[in-house]
Amino acid sequence: MSQKNEFDLIRDYFAPLAKDSGALGLQDDAALYSPTVGHELVLTTDTIIEGVHYLPDTQPDKIAAKLFGVNISDLAAKGATPKACLLNFAPHKNVSEDWIAAFAQQVEVALSTYHIQLLGGDTVAAPDKAMFSLTLMGEVATGGMIQRAGAKIGDDIFVTGTIGHGFIGLEDAKAGRLSPCRDLFEHPQPPLDFALAAAPYMSAAVDVSDGLLADLWHVCDASVCGMQIDMTAIPFADPAYEDLMTQLNGGDDYQLAFTAPSENHGKLKQFAADQSIQLTKIGHIINRSELVLQDSNGATLKILPTETSSVLKSGFSHFGIKK
Amino acid sequence: MSQKNEFDLIRDYFAPLAKDSGALGLQDDAALYSPTVGHELVLTTDTIIEGVHYLPDTQPDKIAAKLFGVNISDLAAKGATPKACLLNFAPHKNVSEDWIAAFAQQVEVALSTYHIQLLGGDTVAAPDKAMFSLTLMGEVATGGMIQRAGAKIGDDIFVTGTIGHGFIGLEDAKAGRLSPCRDLFEHPQPPLDFALAAAPYMSAAVDVSDGLLADLWHVCDASVCGMQIDMTAIPFADPAYEDLMTQLNGGDDYQLAFTAPSENHGKLKQFAADQSIQLTKIGHIINRSELVLQDSNGATLKILPTETSSVLKSGFSHFGIKK
Structure with a gap:
């Protein structure tokens, strides 16, 4: 990865996107979320892997767009309003800082477009194929999920x-x-x-x-x-x-x-x-x-x-x- | 991976562990969770990668034990009671069915030991290094998280x-x-x-x-x-x-x-x-x-x-x- 370690990368690229107080500035190992009273949570998670779910040369913004798209699609099919997410970010160990910045910029677009709070996640360097998981949490009024x-x-x-x-x-x-x-x-x-x-x-x-x-x-x-x-x-x-x-x-x-x-x-x-x-x-x-x-x-x-x-x-x- | 596709593997090894009705039998793309009234959610997620977080020859039960251990440790430090989890399961594409069975068996031990419901996740074949993420959701009485x-x-x-x-x-x-x-x-x-x-x-x-x-x-x-x-x-x-x-x-x-x-x-x-x-x-x-x-x-x-x-x-x- 770049010269920066994972703490530096989180601080520079992801912490600025995590504006909700429950994200604890992404400086903690956990996050806090207060569900809306009278609502249930709808949870979904999807992983995308380089060379399996997207072509190896795909630009970072397209990868981030795909990651959010596939997960939001799951919540849409439940009639659930997206609320918050956790991101498991495992780019290839040799990616440039520009690559990470472009990925983070598209994450910001998705968060803002769909009104989602980034609450946490983790950042590791993938030794071989890059891999990204998003866990997305939405809400429905109790009993209102489409089955x-x-x-x-x-x-x-x-x-x-x-x-x-x-x-x-x-x-x-x-x-x-x-x-x-x-x-x-x-x-x-x-x-x-x-x-x-x-x-x-x-x-x-x-x-x-x-x-x-x-x-x-x-x-x-x-x-x-x-x-x-x-x-x-x-x-x-x-x-x-x-x-x-x-x-x-x-x-x-x-x-x-x-x-x-x-x-x-x-x-x-x-x-x-x-x-x-x-x-x-x-x-x-x-x-x-x-x-x-x-x-x-x-x-x-x-x-x-x-x-x-x-x-x-x-x-x-x-x-x-x-x- | 084995002769079975990911739907078969989920049905045979993970669906039997997902007993909560909110897991929807792991047959759906999303899960339902009803938070306890008067409580907040504490969320954590950690990824472990073959060759980075554990040695390449590590047995599947040890990998599952580590995955749950590191995430439960994060909730323990918040004073949060573990409740439910989502598992991103990406073993190497060539692992045997016995390997998957042994991993799932240790997942069952962890779920039972810590009273955690498996609500969902996803299963993909990793082309190179295996990678596993667990997203763990716990609860604290509102305002009760240790900071x-x-x-x-x-x-x-x-x-x-x-x-x-x-x-x-x-x-x-x-x-x-x-x-x-x-x-x-x-x-x-x-x-x-x-x-x-x-x-x-x-x-x-x-x-x-x-x-x-x-x-x-x-x-x-x-x-x-x-x-x-x-x-x-x-x-x-x-x-x-x-x-x-x-x-x-x-x-x-x-x-x-x-x-x-x-x-x-x-x-x-x-x-x-x-x-x-x-x-x-x-x-x-x-x-x-x-x-x-x-x-x-x-x-x-x-x-x-x-x-x-x-x-x-x-x-x-x-x-x-x-x-």
Whole structure:
């Protein structure tokens, strides 16, 4: 790492970001947090590793943006307001001070954008691959967290934004191409404000990280139901891109997929318009534990629960569903 | 990693440990926690990396024991009762399933010993060095956290257990020797129950992780005071060991160093006896921002604040204080 030791780095780059008194100036081994009365905490944590979750040459600001994006996306899917975080910061031991300054600057942007307090963490030098974990703490009014198990037969299924920009963005980043998909891949924009406003009108929700169908299947699994998806309705990031199933199952989109009774559709559309969020109805919940796809050729495929896992993993390619 | 993917590993090894309903069976991306009314949360997180914080050949149960020990030690120094944790689990991608089972088994022991709920985390395969972070959440009655800034002029300075077993234990581990010091190095035993009982009678506290004098100096710094330490009183793990200063400054002891008014001494001795904890008075707080050492030869050394940092780092060797 730079000439400075970890105490110096914390003092110079992270302590100025930790303005809440509970952070104790980041000079202590622990932090203090006073939960809001009548609220529960929603906790999430995600780790990203160099070469696994981001390409080795990724700039520090993009790494910090990704780290916050993936964690905020988890809270958005719970209808939880982000409040405070702890950062496990393990950059490569040889990074420059400029690298650390750029990372910290993007952390400041995220803290300020989402009104999150940095309460603590730790700083170590990684001997090989850099690794970063963020633990993010949010709040919901007691009993107000959106569960995965809340989907009801007949509920509509919605998705925000576009699907497939995560996968296309990764391809663009690998090829060194600039593109809006790459921007979204490197700097995820989970629809937090929409989620917080619309949460009371959703029955179940999940964020799109593993792939739209795989993530929605978690909701079906927890809710003991199935789903029928209209493939022609999916808001693909690039409908002209050769392999729609790869876009569909690529993941890393950090949009919100959720279920809601039809009578809430108008209200949800209003919240989406208020936040300039694209909202698309893509299917509905069915009472059999099946995944029913109406593909773009108008054909219907039924996939039984025993097949679901392998089908989702293989991206449906053996069903020949390609554009 | 093994043939199983991360979802299989979580289901088979970690989900059975996550018994609290707020963990949502570890099948969700987030967890729910309801704080006790009238209490504040105390949060801490520490990362340990293969080859940095533990030797590469360390057995998985020792790694898990260390991970919990260092974090519980931080809460003990705050007088906070551990409640819940999130685990960022990044073993090397090629570890066996037996390795993971042994790690998880020690996690279960720690959860059960300290009455901690496992609420969530994430599991990734580390491409190179393994890395583990634990975020530990404890509670104190509102306003009841022990601060570092609470030391008062004239307060006595105490330490629990022995000092230097961390350093000697590391040397023993490197040499492949079994010893009680190595046991304590690999399986830290922070005096949590003593700390929780005695907390109301302490004015300031810190856990011994960086080295006794360096850690106590953080208390002096925060409390705007100095300290006089009687070197002959320090409970060295091995008084016959050649270099006492290395024992003193080695760190990794995970004992508690704290200050308290003299009138509390009787009460503190009683709590220590109740918990079979060794408790030693090693000095007192002075009004000048100086570190005054009475060495084992009866000589007195005064170190001024401007010198403290470099002196603590260099282990006093240039003062010639060796046994």
